[in-house]
Amino acid sequence: MMRQALLVSLLLAAVLAAAPSRAVIETYEFTEPELEERYQELSAELRCPKCQNQNIADSNAPISQDLRKLLHQQLEQGASDEEIRQYMVDRYGEFVRYRPRFSGATALLWLAPIILLILGVVIAMVTLRDRRQPGATEGAASASELTDAEQQRLRELMKKADSE
Numbered sequence: 001m002m003r004q005a006l007l008v009s010l011l012l013a014a015v016l017a018a019a020p021s022r023a024v025i026e027t028y029e030f031t032e033p034e035l036e037e038r039y040q041e042l043s044a045e046l047r048c049p050k051c052q053n054q055n056i057a058d059s060n061a062p063i064s065q066d067l068r069k070l071l072h073q074q075l076e077q078g079a080s081d082e083e084i085r086q087y088m089v090d091r092y093g094e095f096v097r098y099r100p101r102f103s104g105a106t107a108l109l110w111l112a113p114i115i116l117l118i119l120g121v122v123i124a125m126v127t128l129r130d131r132r133q134p135g136a137t138e139g140a141a142s143a144s145e146l147t148d149a150e151q152q153r154l155r156e157l158m159k160k161a162d163s164e
Contacts, residue, residue: 028072035075042071042084045099049092 030036040057046067048059056064056071067088074084088096102110146154 028068030072031076038081039071039075042075042081043068045097046071046085046088047096047098049096052095055098 028036028039030039043057044055046056048054048056048061048064048067050061050063051059054064056067071084074087079087085097
């Protein structure tokens with residue numbers, strides 16, 4: 001009985017896993033093959049305002065469907081790639097672009113990797129330089145050496161510990 005329930009459960013899981021996805025595949029007719037190539041490039045370059053980590057080509061959100069339709073219409077009406085990008089930025093902000101333009105607002109976004117790399121190199125150089133300096137190891141060795149009085153006191157304490 002238990003084995004049959006397990007088999008039924010596995011069969012049900014396999015059927016559900018094999019069920020067709022509910023993704024909507026949109027097809028648009030283009031008057032020229034170049035327009036279809038531009039459509040593919042632009043839809044991969046523009047971010048879904050709702051999903052935030054997907055482009056409009058991969059997103060199934062209703063707003064992405066609307067943006068793909070709008071993109072098709074604008075391409076067929078003769079809009080340039082830059083005009084389309086600017087329209088999307090004007091409407092949704094610079095966030096809609098996966099590669100935002102360099103400006104005062106996005107300077108930190110573009111410069112942060114370079115700044116962090118330089119900072120890491122400087123820290124590594126300072127750390128390595130400190131380890132290589134001969135004075136750094138000599139200072140530690142001289143600090144661990146005992147004076148004559150300290151050595152005498154240590155011998156006395158060791159003798160006392162041995163006698164107990």
